[in-house]
Amino acid sequence: MHADEGTTPSSRKAALAAFAGLPSEPGVPKPDPILVVDKVVRRFGGLTAVNVDHVEIQRGSITALIGPNGAGKTTFFNQLTGFDTADAGEWTFNGRKMNGVPAHKVARHGMVRTFQLTKALSKLTVMENMRLGAQGQRGENFFNALIPSLWRGQEDEITERAEKLLARFKLDAKSEDFAGSLSGGQRKLLEMARALMVGPELVMLDEPMAGVNPALTQSLLGHVKDLREQGMTVLFVEHDMDMVRDISDWVIVMAQGAVISEGPPDTIMSDPRVIDAYLGAHHDAPLSAEELEEQLHEAEAELQAEAEGTPASTKEAAE
Amino acid sequence: MDWTTIFVTTVEAAIGLETVVYALAAIGINIQFGYTGLLNFGQAAFLGVAAYGLAVTVATFGLPFWLGIVIGLIATVILAFLLGIPTLQLRADYLAIVTIAAAEIVRLVFRSVAFKDVFGGSDGRQGFSDGFYALNPFPRGEYGIGPIGFNERVLWILVVGWILIVLACLLVYLLMKSPWGRVLKAIREDEDAVRSLGKSVFSYKMQSLVLGGVIGCLGGFVYALGNASVQPDVFGTELTFYAYTIVILGGAARVLGPVLGAAIFWVLLVFIGNTLSELVAAGYITFMTTTQVGPVRFMLVGLGLVLLLIFRPQGIFGDKREIAIDAR
Structure with missing residues (x-):
């Protein structure tokens, strides 16, 4: 610290x-x-x-x-x-x-x-877990998914980013293991x-x-x-x-x-x-000196409030 | 003992009409249940709606064959949306409850007296497959190797059916290798995690339900055309549960699992049934009659499944490592 x-x-x-x-x-x-x-x-x-x-x-x-x-x-x-x-x-x-x-x-x-x-996501590999996080993936559209050439390039970029992050988090050796392991x-x-x-x-x-x-x-x-x-x-x-x-x-x-x-x-x-x-x-x-004093002040304030005609109960409710 | 008949019927069962229909139904369930984790217990309704869509369009209204196919497909997609919109935002069990009930409602509507003019009551509809067989490229005759063979009509529907299976498997293979498939598998594991990563879980579940329903509905077409007739009671809940059995038998979330599962399921049923019948007829088994063979073969297949789940819980194609993760 x-x-x-x-x-x-x-x-x-x-x-x-x-x-x-x-x-x-x-x-x-x-x-x-x-x-x-x-x-x-x-x-x-x-x-x-x-x-x-x-x-x-x-x-x-x-x-x-x-x-x-x-x-x-x-x-x-x-x-x-x-x-x-x-x-x-x-x-x-x-x-x-x-x-x-x-x-x-x-x-x-x-x-x-x-x-x-x-x-x-246990039954996905660590790498697949990572790839899932990337946003705006073209291959996540049903029709684009059928044509790998549309998303391969982006997938490689995502993989590269994921590898860097995994290396930072020291999980790179595990990238092909199931996350559940x-x-x-x-x-x-x-x-x-x-x-x-x-x-x-x-x-x-x-x-x-x-x-x-x-x-x-x-x-x-x-x-x-x-x-x-x-x-x-x-x-x-x-x-x-x-x-x-x-x-x-x-x-x-x-x-x-x-x-x-x-x-x-x-x-x-x-x-x-x-x-x-x-x-x-x-x-x-045990109460400290300041706390005692504080309680005393509170009690005094309450008494004063009562004397002025404000019922203490409403004050308590307001607190 | 007539081993030739047993052999021939068994081989025919492996590639026969039932195998094709159930393989297609199971491929659909594999997408929904195996990959996405959706419990669709109403697959029978998807097959039924497609089969009846075709049959009613052609037989009741006299419209062309292709229009019947289109209407069958549209009806399937509508059914998927009807089932999915109210339930896919809720917990997984709700889809299971709603689909199993919806499947029974669909079947009871098809066999109801009130709609007998349209759906034909419990007799169903016939005489709608001429358009399909008019396209048959095979001339009249028997085709086959040795004693195993089919006539030109059966051959035509089987060829179409297996082409559909190959296309469906190819589609599943491509999709599940893609980022789209990755989202589905992630939803199966934990949908909240997928939400927290910015994916619309509802939209993907819906796509999975529709896709699985449409592939299943192809099985409905094949059934209707192969038998040249549809009856409502074919599309009962047991169709759905056989399909689930097949998915688990073959190995869930495997591309070829449902196809192999369907073949093994029907081969076992036919082989055990015919062998038992022959044994009873030949007097080797004395404690049951030929009519009792039908139920007994289901008991034996059930026993086989129990043993499979004990000794190979991942199914035939499954990955043992995945099961080990669940056990942690």
Whole structure:
């Protein structure tokens, strides 16, 4: 975390500069947002899984989305990428409205996601997995498919690009193996490499470290940082706080479907709202002097409000 | 024991009309199920709609043969869209439920009294194949090698049928080597992953359903023309399930799997049936009668399939490595 400060890459500096001086408030506006989300709501029966008022993702940064289990992170991801329909709300990607756009069109616009449970296409080879990611393939049209000369050239270009990516992800030795024969970590790498074949602007990674052994974690981290180097924006969901601190430029915290806090990674975990969300608002930790004082002020304010004739209960509801 | 008859009927079964019809039906299912993972349990309806499209156009309305073929093809495509549009956006099981029900609806409409004037009720339609046999280039006579032979009508339909099989296999071969086929196989593995890579899964599933239906419907034409008649009950659910059996027997997602599967399926049925009949007639088997041979041969073929699935689950042409992946 601190070891590489001397050699901080320029993209990281740029990203950090963009976040400098931003207040740690949920929904804080960013200087150059690639993704702007407004009032997205998703209910499952009586349960409100997602209720995000406003959130912006800074272009060219690595933004982490964290939160306790059941906070609605993955559901929120599904809304944004068209895999689930939001009940209300809208969001724009590069200024283009994306609500109601089907998943495959979201991907074509440059917003590509991976999945929490890796979706390697087991009975296709690693190379075929990669080729599938390329966009605008002439051979994917039924009639063109019958005339190989129409798509051979393009296929060779795609293969070349895929080989380069596989070499970067150290999967080149496996390129003719079935994807189903890869280990869990290799599948994560393959899924990320495949997503890059689409040529995305915004890469959305759903728990990229889940089930990856520690030896591979470092290389995965390097690859995620690399995405920012190449000018892509990364939004990822993660539980591993070490990873979040290590690579993210900005952290958004969700709890019970809502964004409760935002901020730089080194201070976000000391935010009382975040501690409350993870440990519960009334966890029985001994009170610090400031907290005691704060509670005192609250009580005083309540008393005063009551004296002025405003019932305390409505104030509580407003909170 | 008349081994010559057993031998002749077995060889004739290997290349005969049933094999051709079921091979075409199975090639269609192989595209849908083997490559795309779509559970179309209504393949019988696709064959039926094509066969009746031809028969009704020619026999009921007195229109030309080629128009009948065109109408049969159009009817098949319409059926594919009718089944696909409401179900292909849903989970895989919905297509299975809807297709199996639709196939029965189609069959019951064909045999209904209300439409007897059009479809001919349970007797079906006859007298529509003259246009086809008028094109027959083979002069009257018997053709064959030694005791194995067909008359000029059977030879003509078999030649046309096998040409259709070769063309269908060539089409499948070309498509499945192409990026188009790659998308289908990827959909079979995980459609959400394919969506996340910017492909319209619905559109590809629909193309697969239509293509599989159209290839299957060629089997419907061959059946109708080969028998010079159509009856509704031919297009029952067992036709679909035999076709599935054939696909699994030959090896799913293999170009030649369905063809070899169809030949083996019918050879086994005919060989076991005739051998048992001969054994019963000759008095070697005393615990059953010749009429019981029919059901027993299906039991034995079923037993054979169970053994196949235990010892060679990938089918005859399948790739063992693929099965190993599933077991992980």
